[in-house]
Amino acid sequence: MRTFNIAMHGVTGRMGTNQHYIRSILAIMRQGGVTLTTGETVAVNPILLGRNEQKLRHLAEVVAPKEIGRTVRWSTSVDDVIADDDTDIVFDASSTKMRASIIRKAIQRGKPIYCEKPIATDADEAYRLADECTQASIKNGVVQDKLWLPGMRKLRMLRDQGFFGDILSVRGEFGYWVYTGFDADQPLQRPSWNYRKEDGGGMMIDMFCHWQYLINDLFGPIDQVLAHATIDLPQRQDEAGQAYRCTADDSAYAIFVLESGVTCQFNSSWATRVRRDDLLTVQVDGTKGSAVAGLRECWTQNISCTPRPIWNPDRPQPINFYDGWQQMPTTTDYDNAFKIQWELFLRHVAEDLPFPWTLESGADGVALACAGELSSRERRWVPAKP
Incomplete structure (x- = not known):
């Protein structure tokens, strides 16, 4: 051996x-x-x-x-x-x-x-x-x-089976509340350097690298990005209980337009409270059906199960929009x-x-994060790669 x-x-x-x-x-x-x-x-x-x-x-x-x-x-x-x-x-x-x-x-x-x-x-x-x-x-x-998360693998299977028809758009929601250290009896969930740009921290440099390879694998190459970053919580405490000023973005919002023309919107925040199926959800809408995947589970709705809502704010919503979705079965063991x-x-x-997951592919992720930062600073569309 x-x-x-x-x-x-x-x-x-x-x-x-x-x-x-x-x-x-x-x-x-x-x-x-x-x-x-x-x-x-x-x-x-x-x-x-x-x-x-x-x-x-x-x-x-x-x-x-x-x-x-x-x-x-x-x-x-x-x-x-x-x-x-x-x-x-x-x-x-x-x-x-x-x-x-x-x-x-x-x-x-x-x-x-x-x-x-x-x-x-x-x-x-x-x-x-x-x-x-x-x-x-x-x-x-x-x-x-994230390429091997069960939820993303289920999305890939649906894509390969033609479930979506023509893919129209993709929407990703990521994030959760990261405690600042000032909250009683609530320990930090993430290292303090994540919120100091001088130490390599920041939402874009951290998560846009993930979104680049995930989008590229599931839906195709990204052509350009329009992004906005914010520092929502300006002060936190470090591991020693000392207050410090946050210099790195803790929330980032982006529109990625793919070479195919498909639009992907991703919201990422460490200053949000979760009211969705998981910490990360990715929704794919297509002509024949839609799917929402979390880290492990995936829910689908085909065209025959799609409800017909009518806008009427003067009466309670009669449709429970969760009812028309089916949870995909787990048919294999996911390591x-x-x-x-x-x-x-x-x-x-x-x-x-x-x-294929080489440092060169990793560099493409860094390039997208840098493009997002440039877009946020200059308020304009930026190519995904230099």
Whole structure:
């Protein structure tokens, strides 16, 4: 059995701990590795990297034994582990500002690199990183987890079956209330750096990267964007309880026009209270039917079940508009979205299977976020790519 030693940088953060370490890598270890097309199995061996020795030790010596029955390696010597000949793959889930340095360390050592998005806060830098990987013939990938969410997979199935007919429009609603730290007995749900632009935070740079690959995969390439960003909550508290001024947008509203002419509207906010089916919902309207997908579930309404409302504000609405929708059955077991892409990347490294979710595709997401920021500043339509 082959074994890949994976240097995992930034695993002490919420996403790195839960999705990448526990639900992906430790889960792969529990199942005995990843099976290749040849029937061979590839095992994984994580090496946890970061600056907080206490958190690393806990993940390695407390969390790991509960999950897989043994401890794993950890180190605060990031450069030494990346440079070690025994390290096969470098993964980064640290803050965006640190991403470029970790990617370049991996390139210098000839190591395959897999990382979270966004890969940079500037489109030019993002494309430079992608080019450097290509020039060095380094296998690389960027996390695009929402492609494998059950709800989005159900939308893709409906599209492939022709359920929608001609797609007319797409509407996405994302967000929830993120507590500021000033609210009694309500701990923070997100790191404070997310709300400081100087530290790489912001709704557009975070979520427009997701919307780019999701829209591109489901509906086609984006041609141009018109966007508006706001800082709704000007002050928050950090992890130490200290107040700070928010400098990054916490809400963003965008119209994406696709090359096909289809219009996609996406509202994204960390200052909204949820009254919809899920934290993310995507509605697709077509000539033959419509669907609304959340993270896991999907509801459909075809033309024969579409009600015939009549505008009359002088009487109570006689139609319950939820009644005409059917929830799609779950006919397969959906694995964790992050784990699915991890397995695909490991197969890519092991046997050179195609892996289109490269740093170049990640750079396209950064380009869309930068286009949105430019559109918001200058109040105009902006091309989705430079």
